[in-house]
Amino acid sequence: MARITAGVATSHVPLLGVAHDLGKDKDDYFGPIFAGYEWTRAWEKSEKPDVVILVYNDHASAFDMKVIPTFAIGCGERYKPADEGWGPRKVPDVIGHADLAWHIAQCLILDEFDMTIINEMDVDHGLTVPLSMMFGAVEEWPVKVIPLAVNVVTYPPPSGNRCWALGEAIRRAVECYGEDLNVQVWGTGGMSHQLQGARAGLINKEWDNDFLDGMIGDSDRLRHIPHIEYLRETGSEGIEMVMWLIMRGTMGPATRALHRHYHVPCSNTAIGHLVLEPAA
Known part of the structure; x- marks a missing residue:
């Protein structure tokens, strides 16, 4: 059967995509950020996952x-990089795993999660920067990807409790899929940051590290954690x-941490990264 072998968490700051694409990932500013991902790149090469369920939020590219x-949940065969105003990133198209995606969608809906099924969409930096x-x-990307887009842009976003429960349901769905697949789940976004208003540039290292x-x-x-705490402690985008x-x-x-990385700042954002495995 399919199995979820690991979880990855990472910020998806668009500036990291720019730095990567322009070859600035080893300069004085970006070098310490990218260095925190070197362990994970080597680990991914040895793990060789078949599928990544990649949780991200769209930034007005596919949805408005x-x-x-x-x-x-993306149930299509292929997703192109989105044009976010300066042309699509010159990165490979994302190849989906439609059979597993449709299976997960069916299981989640029967498990009483009201999923929106997407067969065609472009994917923005929230998904391509983590890759x-x-x-x-x-x-070409060495894995197939099932995009899972979450509304954290417009009120009301889902609660943390509902998100955790969705993860539990996804695990059940994957484990009853018949094909032998090595599946990873990536959660992206954050950490503390606010992009506008009087608190623009807010970074809360203590809260971020407690979250890690x-x-x-x-x-x-x-x-x-209630929505108001994310807003108060981590800024409007910390949700x-x-x-x-x-x-x-x-x-x-329970989980075990295989790798942990935290760095500030990247532009006006805190960078967080974890690699986890189930403890049992």
């Missing part, structure tokens, strides 16, 4: 105020971290 799905951080410059601590071990305290909780929910009751 006309349609705002809370949870949307670049984990795999570098490649002619909470992803590891057998505690589920993070699923109960993206609920997407990490979908990944964490797929890991089972």
Whole structure:
């Protein structure tokens, strides 16, 4: 059967895609950020996952105020990089795993999660930057990807508890899929940052690192953090971290940390990165 073997959490700051594409990943500013992903790149080469379920948020590329799905799963065969205003990134198309995606969608809907099913969409930096951080410059991505888009842009976003529960349901769905597949789940976004207003540039190192601590071990305290705490402590864009909780929910009751990286700043954002495996 298919199995979820690991979880990856990472920020998806668009500036990292720019730095990568322009070959600035080893300069004085970006070098320490990218250095924190070198371990993961080597590890991914040895792990050779077949499929990544990649949890991210769309930034008005595939969805706008006309349609705002809370949870949307990509069930298509291929996804092109989105044009976010300066042309699409020159990275490979993302190849989906439609059979597994449709299976997960069916299981989740029967498990009473109201998923939006997407067969055609372009994917923006929220999805392509994590792929670049984990795999570098490649002619084609070495994994198939199931996009899972979460609304953390427009109020109301889903609660952390609902995201964690969705992760638990995804685990159940993957484990009843008949094909032998090595599946990873990636949760992206964050960490603390605010892009506008009087608190623009807010970074909360203490809160971020406590959140990283909470992803590891057998505690589920993070699923109960209220929206107002994310807003107060991590800025208006810190709510993206609920997407990490979908990944964490797929890991089972307890996790072990294989790798951890935290760095500030990247532009006006805190960079966080974890690699987890189920502890049992």
